[in-house]
Amino acid sequence: MPDxxxxxxKAKRERVPRVKMAEQAPEKxxxxxxxxxxxxxxxxxIVEANRCLICKRPKCVDGCPVNIDIPKFxxxxxxxxxxxxxxxxxxTNSLPAVCGRVCPQAEQCEVLCVEGIKHEPVAIxxxxxxxxxxxxxxxxxxxxxxxxxxxxxxxxxxxxxAGLTVAGDLAKIGHDVTVFEALHRPSGVLAYGxxxxxxxxxxxxxxxxxxxxxxxxxxxxxxxGVTVTVDELFEQGFHAVFIGTGAGLxxxxxxxGENLVGVYSANEFLTRVNLxxxxxxxxxxxxxxxxxxxxxxxGNTAMDAARVSLRxxxxxxxxxxxxxxxxxxxxxxxxxxxxxxxxxxxxxxxPLEVLGDERGQVKAIQCIRMGLGEPxxxxxxxxxxxxxxxxxxxxxxxxxxxxxxxxxIIPRNTPGLEVSKWxxxxxxxxxxxxxxxxxxxxxxxxxxxxxxxLAMGAGRKAATAIHEYLQTLPKP
Amino acid sequence: MHRIHSHRVxxxxxxxxxxxxxxxxxxxxxGQFVIVRTHEFGERIPLTVVEADANSGRIRxxxxxxxxxxxxxxxxxxxxxxxxxxxxxxxxxxxxNWGNLVAxxxxxxxxxxxxxxxxxxxxxxSVYAVIGSRSxxxxxxxxxxxxxxxxxxxSTDDGTYGIKGFVTDVLRQWIEQGQKFQQAIIVGPVIMxxxxxxLTKELAIPxxxxxxxxxxDGTGMCGGCxxxxxxxxxxxxxxxxxxxAHGVDFQELILRNQAYRNLEERALHGLLDKGCQxxxxxxxxxxx
Ligand SMILES: Cc1cc2nc3c(=O)[nH]c(=O)nc-3n(C[C@H](O)[C@H](O)[C@H](O)COP(=O)(O)OP(=O)(O)OC[C@H]3O[C@@H](n4cnc5c(N)ncnc54)[C@H](O)[C@@H]3O)c2cc1C
Ligand SMILES: Cc1cc2nc3c(=O)[nH]c(=O)nc-3n(C[C@H](O)[C@H](O)[C@H](O)COP(=O)(O)OP(=O)(O)OC[C@H]3O[C@@H](n4cnc5c(N)ncnc54)[C@H](O)[C@@H]3O)c2cc1C
Ligand code: SF4
Ligand code: SF4
Ligand code: FES
Numbered sequence: 148m149p150d151x152x153x154x155x156x157k158a159k160r161e162r163v164p165r166v167k168m169a170e171q172a173p174e175k176x177x178x179x180x181x182x183x184x185x186x187x188x189x190x191x192x193i194v195e196a197n198r199c200l201i202c203k204r205p206k207c208v209d210g211c212p213v214n215i216d217i218p219k220f221x222x223x224x225x226x227x228x229x230x231x232x233x234x235x236x237x238x239t240n241s242l243p244a245v246c247g248r249v250c251p252q253a254e255q256c257e258v259l260c261v262e263g264i265k266h267e268p269v270a271i272x273x274x275x276x277x278x279x280x281x282x283x284x285x286x287x288x289x290x291x292x293x294x295x296x297x298x299x300x301x302x303x304x305x306x307x308x309a310g311l312t313v314a315g316d317l318a319k320i321g322h323d324v325t326v327f328e329a330l331h332r333p334s335g336v337l338a339y340g341x342x343x344x345x346x347x348x349x350x351x352x353x354x355x356x357x358x359x360x361x362x363x364x365x366x367x368x369x370x371x372g373v374t375v376t377v378d379e380l381f382e383q384g385f386h387a388v389f390i391g392t393g394a395g396l397x398x399x400x401x402x403x404g405e406n407l408v409g410v411y412s413a414n415e416f417l418t419r420v421n422l423x424x425x426x427x428x429x430x431x432x433x434x435x436x437x438x439x440x441x442x443x444x445x446g447n448t449a450m451d452a453a454r455v456s457l458r459x460x461x462x463x464x465x466x467x468x469x470x471x472x473x474x475x476x477x478x479x480x481x482x483x484x485x486x487x488x489x490x491x492x493x494x495x496x497x498p499l500e501v502l503g504d505e506r507g508q509v510k511a512i513q514c515i516r517m518g519l520g521e522p523x524x525x526x527x528x529x530x531x532x533x534x535x536x537x538x539x540x541x542x543x544x545x546x547x548x549x550x551x552x553x554x555x556i557i558p559r560n561t562p563g564l565e566v567s568k569w570x571x572x573x574x575x576x577x578x579x580x581x582x583x584x585x586x587x588x589x590x591x592x593x594x595x596x597x598x599x600x601l602a603m604g605a606g607r608k609a610a611t612a613i614h615e616y617l618q619t620l621p622k623p
Numbered sequence: 624m625h626r627i628h629s630h631r632v633x634x635x636x637x638x639x640x641x642x643x644x645x646x647x648x649x650x651x652x653x654g655q656f657v658i659v660r661t662h663e664f665g666e667r668i669p670l671t672v673v674e675a676d677a678n679s680g681r682i683r684x685x686x687x688x689x690x691x692x693x694x695x696x697x698x699x700x701x702x703x704x705x706x707x708x709x710x711x712x713x714x715x716x717x718x719x720n721w722g723n724l725v726a727x728x729x730x731x732x733x734x735x736x737x738x739x740x741x742x743x744x745x746x747x748x749s750v751y752a753v754i755g756s757r758s759x760x761x762x763x764x765x766x767x768x769x770x771x772x773x774x775x776x777x778s779t780d781d782g783t784y785g786i787k788g789f790v791t792d793v794l795r796q797w798i799e800q801g802q803k804f805q806q807a808i809i810v811g812p813v814i815m816x817x818x819x820x821x822l823t824k825e826l827a828i829p830x831x832x833x834x835x836x837x838x839x840d841g842t843g844m845c846g847g848c849x850x851x852x853x854x855x856x857x858x859x860x861x862x863x864x865x866x867x868a869h870g871v872d873f874q875e876l877i878l879r880n881q882a883y884r885n886l887e888e889r890a891l892h893g894l895l896d897k898g899c900q901x902x903x904x905x906x907x908x909x910x911x
Binding site for chain 2 (some may be wrong): 207241285329330331339367369370373374375395396397399406408409411412414415417421423424429430431432433435506507508554555556
């Protein structure tokens, strides 16, 4: 560049491409449940961190639901201050190793990245994962200083990302927190839904251990609303209750043949494999070994079900989605990985009927091709069936991944709790306050099925509001 | 961990446990069930709560050895533990004062029906029961039924006790003798429920059936327990387990309950072939 005074400065900022993470080769990884991307080395992380402009007005932070101070932690990585970077991230995000892996960065922080306007955005998620993994590799995560016990007791219902965030935040300021979980293991979708090759169990486990070390107690096998009601929690001396029970009620397709043997909801299929260990030696829970699986849907759940089925069965998997690649809602990375692994995509296709044999077993699925019409409420073009385009795919397993509705147990069993017509708990967006004093809610049970980081963001706001609410109560 | 307070064999392959589960015992109402896991590698298995004692915090379970999980469970002795017990799940039986109620049960379903019979009697119903089993040695809980019912009739497949035949034969005969029933409730093997449902429909007796589909979580999360009733899909763990017997698609339930037959049989044979490994597995399970 011969002209202008800015030239020497620009010359110093040599344009380096975004650092890619090394990955397990597709032909190898389809035979195992080990994580697909290996993570950055320290050198790679520093190179990537150097790409960040450390903006004065960093747009990326606006895109992060928990407002991580992104330029600060990236600058710390750049300067080799990994411990400092870890502290910066952990100040607002209690599950960084999880978010770095599963956040839809491409639509959240990275989409707003200033560097990304002209070039590739900074790999914020990868850097977050790097720093969280680095921290875990150092051994125990250092605990913050916890003030003396306040004497206030809070019950958190559900141990998904929303509940874990509330629990961690409130324990850090000295409150006595107990998490009640219906299943025998903590962390909600992180345990039963998202497979190990995306989110290794030790990562989740160490995050849970950290929250336990903050003083949070976990009680499993308790279904609130059934085993113990919300009213009874107050009677037992809890001062506030947070509801984070998620959107764990699978929607079905409402087509004939849906209850044939071999039709699973994605939740059931993934739970059998992820939570119950069905594909592993020594575990008693069975799962079908499909010859050809058809997964219906296009979100993260559909990608996970397809890729898990591929690994469990070793046989072909087809994904049928009713819109086009433009609209498909899953994380870009998962779609890319699924294609690499050989999942066949049948786009603009909707199921009409599941066909069975005389033993009630799935033998095929009848579908119809779709065209895209006018945009609907969501702004996406509405898929419309093309008359006469019906076709049949032979298969012996169908996995339905078309979404989840809010879990109805708490709404059904908690008098005075306002619930929307969609079955979600009505809560104030800024505070998580519900129609009942002292009862807060957040995550998928309020928003409908969303994301890990949005659930955590809601948890963070609710924790702040619960703390303020407690100050209005008499000292315990 | 839930300590086994007592373990007793009621009949061949049918075992009774009283286990410590104070939270369940406090809340339990007739018709509800628990999901149990005995060890770290185990399945989540649904079992009806037959009785609960809120004072001692104990619940009574009656388990038939059906496959690997229940066989392993039935090897556990008093003083040992179930790893997880969650509940009470499902909706409690909706009990009204129907008048004359007939309880139709068979096999281990007899155990599931006992608490309902007791609750119905306590609510002022005149309760009658037909209990079926394959043979005399397999008949369970007869005395407890007699204590709660106005009259109990029994049938065995092989004629070693009571009337030789099926529960439906007994029911038909009873009605032909002029007995009136305003309501029936049916629990047992699916094929028995199917036949009994058809008979009560023919006789225009309203009937409930308590369904036993394969379950995983028991909280409405997986949909594995889907059943079809009057053409609509329900999740038995949260919408049931009891439904209008006249609307249930029993054929579908039979097929769905066999979904893992081959895999289960393989697991079971693995278990039985290596008798010595069973003990090893159990030991492993206990220490897991
Ligand atoms: C297969 C799959 C893949 C996904 N992939 C991604 C991804 O890549 N990125 C992303 O950001 N998001 C992803 N999501 C969405 C994300 O996981 C959810 O938005 C998030 O987990 C919601 O958190 P939550 O805390 O609200 O609820 P959940 O994680 O659903 O946790 C709720 C917990 O509450 C428990 N519970 C329910 N009822 C009761 C009760 N009555 N008493 C006690 N406990 C109860 C449940 O057992 C569960 O453990 C995925 C979801 C699925 C299903
Ligand atoms: C609400 C409910 C209440 C129940 N209450 C009791 C009870 O009180 N006592 C009791 O002994 N059993 C009860 N059952 C049945 C019990 O859960 C099954 O027998 C058990 O899950 C079988 O597990 P397994 O691994 O030992 O056998 P598996 O190896 O899984 O199965 C052995 C055989 O039993 C069949 N089977 C599998 N699952 C079920 C099922 N859920 N119901 C019926 N047959 C099945 C299979 O087709 C197979 O042929 C109940 C089931 C439900 C849904
Ligand atoms: S938590 Fe998610 S949105 Fe926030 S910075 Fe990290 S990857 Fe981006
Ligand atoms: S917007 Fe992009 S370049 Fe700017 S601070 Fe954020 S990550 Fe760095
Ligand atoms: S057992 Fe999973 S929804 Fe009923």
